[in-house]
Amino acid sequence: MYKNEARQPHLRQQQQQHPSSDFSLKTTKQAAMSPKYKIYFCGSIRAGRGDADLYGRITEMLGKYGTILTPFVANKATTAMGNSEGEAKTDKEIYDRDVRLLKECDAVVAEVTQPSLGVGYEIGRANAMGKKILCLYRPQPDKLLSAMIRGAEVEGKFLTRDYKEEDLPDLFDHFFNKVVCKVERRNSLNWQSYEPM
Amino acid sequence: MYKNEARQPHLRQQQQQHPSSDFSLKTTKQAAMSPKYKIYFCGSIRAGRGDADLYGRITEMLGKYGTILTPFVANKATTAMGNSEGEAKTDKEIYDRDVRLLKECDAVVAEVTQPSLGVGYEIGRANAMGKKILCLYRPQPDKLLSAMIRGAEVEGKFLTRDYKEEDLPDLFDHFFNKVVCKVERRNSLNWQSYEPM
Secondary structure (H helix, E strand, C coil): CHHHHHHHHHHHHHHHHHCCCCHHHHHHHHHHCCCEEEEEEEEECCCCCCCCCHHHHHHHHHHEEEEECCHHCCCCCCCCCCCCCCCCCCHHEEEEEHHHHHCCHHHHHHHCCCHHHHHHHHHHHHHHCEEEEEEEEEECCCCCCCHHCCCEEEECCEEEEEEEEHHHHHHHHHHHHHHHHCCCCCHCCCCCCCCCC | CCCHHHHHCCHHHHHHHHCCCHHHHHHHHHHHHHCCCEEEECCCCCCCCCCCHHHHHHHHCCCEEEEEEHHHHHCCCEEEEEEECCCCCCCCHHHHHHHHHHHHHCCEEEECCCCCHHHHHHHHHHHCCCCCEEEECCCCCCCCHHHHHCCEEEEEEEEECCCHHHHHHHHHHHEEEEEEHCCCCCCCCCCCCCCCC
């Protein structure tokens, strides 16, 4: 346990938060096996809900790596006409909440097959914030992914991958264990002075 | 004329470039009436070209206020399958050019009726850069504009307007004469290193 703590100093904080020794031991073991990242998942809402079931399966897989900050994206009750987009009621409340969650997250995973202004906007803001980003695209014969997504690739920082659903476990293992794990723990970032590009 | 020069010091440079006094006088009058902003126009390319003709009419109207940095968006030869997106050939070249132009522009005008990842990305990056942004949306009965666009409204900085085509002249007059005109003039730009597309 001490060895894990040395490698993952954030575990100590979790233990302090949960003084019950049984609980903290369990939490520590789980965290050592699967670091709990804060994951911002992006998918189309108002541009169309055709992939909502897929978003559900993706966020279920992502649960292995951390907490989904945006569960309303995969919620089947969320419709293109704006019903049930979480607790936020107005467009401004949705916008303010989502930008706040983007700032908080450790990583962004975006399903980008359905063209969507909101998903594009979130990826643009996240990239300007220096977040680690994985974009997932299902190729189609008569369509092309936007050059503003495909062309933004930067090794170790911004990844876009064509995929079939069975590829996702390996893609996520690579992204979280080889890319996101290199995120500087946010404890050391000075958010008061940090400015997006 | 001297009075105009004092208010708009960039006019002097234009006169020096055109030593013919008649020509310089004409140029001065035109410039005094319509400051030449660098305008980044956003519209859907790979998400669909259904509005390409409209983009052409919009960019023609915008010519009154300055130079369109992204003429390929309104070019009818530009297709959703990636033909003729300007000089850039690869997705990375397109991306790098467009981010460079975003940084250079004085204002962003985006037609956002057709959901598009690229348009969303550009608006997100432009907003993070502090650019003045006007988003134009044609309301439709069974659709809603993304909350990440509608909810981003900030007075004097980020405007989203529902519109019909006949509203555009007034919307553009307001945007450029009341909002963009407050941008600090980019006198410091090095025009020798500036590369038009």
